[in-house]
Amino acid sequence: MQTANAALNSHAAPSAALLRGTPLARSAPEASALGSFRRLAKDEEVFVEGDRAAFFYKVQSGAVRTFKLLSDGRRQIDAFHLPGDIFGIEPGEEHRFSAEAVGDATVISYRRSNLNAETKDAGDIPNEMIPAVLLSLVRAQNHMLLLGRKNAVEKIASFLLDLSGRTANTDQIDLPMSRTDIADHLGLTIETVSRSLTQLERQGTIELPAHRRCIVLRNKPALERLDM
Incomplete structure (x- = not known):
């Protein structure tokens, strides 16, 4: 990419x-x-x-x-x-x-x-x-x-990195879209999107504040390795 x-x-x-x-x-x-x-x-x-x-x-x-x-x-x-x-x-x-x-x-x-x-x-x-x-x-x-070759977590990583590169604040993403939108874009279910985000948060790669539309990127190199 x-x-x-x-x-x-x-x-x-x-x-x-x-x-x-x-x-x-x-x-x-x-x-x-x-x-x-x-x-x-x-x-x-x-x-x-x-x-x-x-x-x-x-x-x-x-x-x-x-x-x-x-x-x-x-x-x-x-x-x-x-x-x-x-x-x-x-x-x-x-x-x-x-x-x-x-x-x-x-x-x-x-x-x-x-x-x-x-x-x-x-x-x-x-x-x-x-x-x-x-x-x-x-x-x-x-x-x-992304749709053909990546697993769910890799898809989420690629999606977050793409959005990060298109916004002014590259370390915090205020999502304009819902998780249902994300699922329909990545060919996943909304449950899989939620599980993948939670997995990345547990690994310390991202942070999911109380505001569900906000995602903080804590470890971009880890996301980039998933995006390769």
């Missing part, structure tokens, strides 16, 4: 802020010159699988999950998108996944047809597109490896 991310950073240096998961919009007027703001309540849909992909989106605040409902009713969460992340970019005319807000969130929607060389006042968005696509590819590859 570290090698892939290093390669991505070497090709996307002009948009390093995007790769860190930090907001790229410098101001609301610049962001709104080409896109429009949309406030979302918890679990509110951004788009549904099969919708026409006329827009793509950038998270301004909060978090968004993209997911697919399987034929048996199970939900597979593809990714969590944090402030600064661009999502909803599609190669075809329809969205292949659904997207909804994890909690209260704000996104900026951009019309795909406006993104061309002659668009004025586009800001940095056209330059962010290639790094965003590359980043999505790397994360998809890492997620595929």
Whole structure:
């Protein structure tokens, strides 16, 4: 995972802020010159699988999950998108996944047809597109490896390290998502997620304060060994 991310950073240096998961919009007027703001309540849909992909989106605040409902009713969460992340970019005319807000969130929607060389006042968005696509590819590859080759504790370790690298406070993670969300992202049950977190806490690798959405990383090298 570290090698892939290093390669991505070497090709996307002009948009390093995007790769860190930090907001790229410098101001609301610049962001709104080409896109429009949309406030979302918890679990509110951004788009549904099969919708026409006329827009793509950038998270301004909060978090968004993209997911697919399987034929048996199970939900597979593809990714969590944090402030600064661009999502909803599609190669075809329809969205292949659904997207909804994890909690209260704000996104900026951009019309795909406006993104061309002659668009004025586009800001940095056209330059962010290639790094965003590359980043999505790397994360998809890492997620595929995680689902297919890692045990439950290793999956949790990888997930925590990924979130840590995308937030300002790398030693404490305030989870925007529930344990059910985590389970549906990692291909686990909620009971297995809870047991794995408790195991890591007993080993002194993490700390689970009384606030269930907060996780303190006490021993990152131990997590990194599990992530290898």
